[in-house]
Amino acid sequence: MNQRVYLDYSATTPMKQEVLNEMLPYFTEKFGNPSSIHAYGREAKQAVDVARDRLAKAMGAKQDEVFFTGGGSEADNWAIKGIAYANKQKGNHIITTKIEHHAVLHTCEYLEKNGFEVSYLDVDQYGMIDINQLKNAITDRTILITLMFANNEIGTIQPIKEIGALAKEKGIYFHTDAVQAFGNVKIDVNDLNIDLMSISAHKIYGPKGVGALYIRKGVKINSLIHGGAQERRRRAGTENIPGIVGFGKAAELAMETLETHISHTTSLRDKLVKGIMEKVDYVRLNGHPIHRLPGNVNFAFEFIEGESLLLSLDMLGISGSSGSACTSGSLDPSHVLMAIGLSHEIAHGSLRLTIGDFTKEEDIDYVIAELPKVVDRLRQMSPLYEKVKGGLK
Structure with a gap:
């Protein structure tokens, strides 16, 4: 293995x-519990306040609208269950x-197993929702629209401002x-009319195991975890x-x-897409061609199996994925x-390559040189591909 190239920034970042x-002192000398009233506790509490203020500024929110969680999944659970149970007297319908x-x-x-109704909206070939379908799904019992800002697999960015205005x-x-x-994109919760928003630290070059939920002031929501008086x-x-x-x-x-992050990742993304699309036949770019995350590339290669592709690339030092890291063990x-x-x-022949701040142009050059060879080698083992090459399609 001559080179190691990490292209799985959507799974996690270094x-x-x-x-x-900034973190290191809080493992050792600044180890206080922020609920304690002595100097060690006050020092820890001040650190939490500073972090909360930084997050609030990053999304255009007020400091007391940011609540820390154990990650993005907890934030999602809290937002959806918290709204559902706090507002069930008003309605029991959710749209996603x-x-x-x-x-x-x-x-x-x-x-759904506990008395709620959920409408699951379709998307088009690019992964984009239809605003009219969303409008038509709303009933007088609808209490929540929960819809991702940008897709973790194909990178498509939804029309969040229109959705927020409609809601x-x-x-x-x-x-x-x-x-x-x-x-990865500019977000202002007030401009976009977002009431609740889930975010995670390890997707933005921070630590794993910590996330946050933005809750607009006045939103009626139940707690997910009960116990002490932390997080107000x-x-x-x-x-x-x-x-x-x-x-x-x-943050x-x-x-x-x-x-600079957007410019860097977009430039390398476009180079990667162009290089592979020019060198490989029977490949499609998944996701919206324009409205997509700057560092996201998702290909579907015909006549090959994604797991073999990933293993072959890994042997060359190239780290990618076939989709969400949370479902990588699923067949x-x-x-x-x-x-x-x-x-x-x-779908089984998909490959997600995601670019980040530490990705270099030579990394992309290496992938453009090696990926087509791997695809070709794997296709040589496909009887269906041989038929296509022979003009028997």
């Missing part, structure tokens, strides 16, 4: 040194899409899973101080470097790719 530097992260889909399925007009709460979008009595449990400190620093850095085809109309066979 922590930036500046983030680690067929391409959500499983943290949303499985939460909605749980609520506000209808008096319905709007939650968005922005785990993939936060730090909304989320019990002693805070993960080093993680929270790291999240705050990562601050993400906002400071947002424009089922991606629910996202099925929803955009791919067949089982083609």
Whole structure:
């Protein structure tokens, strides 16, 4: 193995040194519990306040509208279950899409078993919803629209501003899973009329195991975790101080470097797409060609199997994925790719390559040189591909 290329930034990102530097003291000398009233506790509480302020500024929110969680999945669960149970007297209907992260889909399925009704919207071939279908799905019992900002597999960015405006007009709460979008696109919760938003630290070069939920002031929501009075009595449990400190620093850095980050990742993304599309036949780019995350590339290669492709690339030092890291152990085809109309066979030949701040141009050159060779070698073992080559299609 001559080279190692990491192209799985949507799964997780390496922590930036500046983030680690801020975290380190809170493992050792600044170890206080922020619920304690002595100097050690006050020191820890101040660190949490600073981090909360950094996150609030990064999304255009007020400091007291940001609540720390154990990750993006917990934030999704809290938003959806919390709204559902707090507002069940008003209605029991929730609207989502067929391409959500499983943290949303499985939460909605749980609520369906407990007296709630859920509408799962279709998407088009690019993974985009139809606003008119959303309008038509709304009833007088609808209490929540939960719809991801940008898809974690194919990178498609939804028309969030239109959705937020519609939800506000209808008096319905709007939650968005922005785990993939936060730090990759500009987000202002007020401009977009977002009521609740889930984010995660390890997607923006921060630590794993810490996330946050933005809750607009005045939103009626139940707590998910009960116990102590932490997070203004909304989320019990002693805070993960080093993680929270790291999240705050990562968010601050993400906002400071947002424009250069977008420019860098978009440029490399476009080069990768162009290089592969020119060199490989029977390949399609999944997701919207324009309205997509700057670092996201998702290909579907015909006549090959995705797991063999990933293993072959890994042997060359290239790290990618076939979709969500949360479902990488599953043999089922991606629910996202099925929803955009791919067949089982083609969906199984998918490859997600996601680019980040530490990706270099030579990394992309290496992938453009090696990936077509791997695809060709794997296709040589496919009887169907041989028929196509022989003109028997």
